[in-house]
Amino acid sequence: MSSSNVIIMIVVFIIVVIVTIVIVRSRAKKAQREREARNSAPSAPRDPFAADQNTGGDPAQIKAGDLLEFGNEKYFVRGTLRISEGGYDWAEHFFQSDDSATRLWLTVEHDPDLQVSRWRDRPDLDIEPTSKSITIDGTDYSLVEHGTASYRSEGTTGLNEKGGLDYVDYESPDGKLLAFERFDHGRWEVSTGEPVPVGSFTIYSSS
Numbered sequence: 001m002s003s004s005n006v007i008i009m010i011v012v013f014i015i016v017v018i019v020t021i022v023i024v025r026s027r028a029k030k031a032q033r034e035r036e037a038r039n040s041a042p043s044a045p046r047d048p049f050a051a052d053q054n055t056g057g058d059p060a061q062i063k064a065g066d067l068l069e070f071g072n073e074k075y076f077v078r079g080t081l082r083i084s085e086g087g088y089d090w091a092e093h094f095f096q097s098d099d100s101a102t103r104l105w106l107t108v109e110h111d112p113d114l115q116v117s118r119w120r121d122r123p124d125l126d127i128e129p130t131s132k133s134i135t136i137d138g139t140d141y142s143l144v145e146h147g148t149a150s151y152r153s154e155g156t157t158g159l160n161e162k163g164g165l166d167y168v169d170y171e172s173p174d175g176k177l178l179a180f181e182r183f184d185h186g187r188w189e190v191s192t193g194e195p196v197p198v199g200s201f202t203i204y205s206s207s
Helices: 003-040
Strands: 067-070 073-085 088-096 104-110 114-121 133-136 139-155 162-171 177-183 189-195 202-204
Antiparallel strands (some): 067 073, 073 139, 088 104, 114 189, 177 189
């Protein structure tokens, strides 16, 4: 092979390498511009109270020691019950303010979407869930479900580390809630409650 042919082949090789480098760099810059454009694009308006918008923290991660803020009201979570029934799990978080002896609690469950309910103990109600409808404070409640489950206690709940509970749930036509719970074959405890929109309260994690 003559020296002129060798030179031509070398020149062609160099040109091919240069063209390849230019193409690769051009594609890399284009991909980078596309990523920057996606990152800088304004996000679509979202409902702040939608189930997937947990702007105030994740209710599914609440635990003893966390601080819950409902508007101007602040409460520390003192204890939690992790409850299970036939593969279905939910949590009850007990809390109270410094100036009140009334026990409040928050139920967090997926049924199938995330649902949160706020409850207040009603020791003034000496009744049992023996009928399909109950009237309290002028509100009519109808039986929704009942069952038996097991629980695991965390923090301060006043219950054993593990145990069982019976429950009976009622609901009014306008969404108000009534619950009966009996822990470890004890007496029935009565609570009234209402649903709480996810994102309407703030969770400050103790960690």
